[in-house]
Amino acid sequence: MKWAEISIQTSHEATEAVANIFHDLGASGVVIEDPELINTYRLSGAWDYCDIPLEENTEVVIVKAYLPVDEAIDGKLQLFEGKVNDLSGHDIDCGCGKITCREIQDEDWATSWKEFFHPVKVGEKIVIKPTWEDYEAGVDDIVIELDPGMAFGTGTHHTTAMCIRHLEDLIEPGMKVFDVGAGSGILSIVCAKLGAKQVHAVDLDGVAVRVAKENICLNHVEDTVTVTEGDLLTGVTGDADLIVANIVADIIIKVIPDVKIRLGAGGAFIASGIIAERLSDVTAVLFANHFTVDKVSEEGGWVAVVARKEC
Structure with missing residues (x-):
């Protein structure tokens, strides 16, 4: 199958708005090439080895999405x-x-990015390790084996990394968790590895669901984590002790009323994928739905919020 890789050179300010446009066109996710993020990891020493040069122009962010090449593609462009x-x-x-478009095959999309993905320690314990690379684990390391394939989520972007660090603080043994917009399954696997008893992951994209299931098996947590294809929390039943959603601000705002219904009293909600300028929009809807905000973290212009449902 052929895919159209649509790429735009834009600003940090417009990143989320562009991502929303791609979502409305039917893209299940976006790839964000943020030079500030690259420089942060390049200088942090988190990568054992990296031959990526420092980016001099940190103002230009490249946002990409993939749409099938069919009779509708010209109209979508x-x-x-x-x-x-x-x-x-x-x-x-x-x-x-600047907008560019090129056709690629499934196999090109699935493998071309691998040269940029190396083992990285994201939190106090969690290490994200590509399946094709070696890593010597420390005593306290919790290693997540990951092959994102054509799904989205390597754990290295600010939005996912902040989620992982909040999960390290919040997950307790025996918890039930819902992961909204699971992507590659990374956050669900982290929850299971940290001691959650039951994790239900949901993603709208069938490819992401398949990839998440593969990664769950790679990490031997298939008895804990289930993945289904669905739209946000539609069709999800029961209550959770914690819900995590690493999406974008507008979708988080949309799902908050359902989170309120599906979260047990006093339960925690981690919302990430929010550009800093949209924080007040998200918190306003949280307050309107009787949540309190426990913590706000910010990295590279992105924000993650930890909120609790009022008892």
Whole structure:
């Protein structure tokens, strides 16, 4: 099958808005090439080895998405360009806004990014290790074997890393967790490895569901984690002790009322994937739905919120 890789050079400010446009066009996720993030990891020493040079221009963010090449692709490209141009009317600076498109095969998409993914220690204990690389684990390390394939989520982006660190603080043995927008399954696996008794992961994209199941088996947590294809919390039953959603602000705002229903009294909600400028929008909806905000963390212009349902 052929895919269209649509890429835009934009600004940090416009990143989430562009991601939302891609989502509306049917993309199940986006790839964000953030030079600030690359430099952060390049200088942190978190990678055992890295031959990626420091980025000098940190103002240009590249956002990519993949859509199937079919009879609708030309119309979607025109719609994408039009919606991006419309952002200026909402006082959003899109930067240069250069858009490119190229056709790729499944196998190209699935493997071309692997040279940039190395083992990295994300939190106090959690280490994300690509399945094709070696890593000598420390005494307290919890190693997550990961092959994202064509799903989204390697654990190295600020949004996922903040989620993982909050999960290290919040997960207790025996907890029940819902993971909304599971992607590669990384957060569900982290929950299981930290002691959660039951984890239910949901993703709208069938490819992500397949990849998540493969990674769950790689990490031998299939008795703890189940994955289903679905739209946010639609069809999810029962109550959770903790719900995590690493998506984007608008989708988080949409799912908060359902989180309120599915979260047990006093339960925790971790929301990430929020650009800093949208924090007040998210917290306003949290307060309106009777949540208290316990903690807000920020990295590289991205924000994660830990909220609790009022008893």
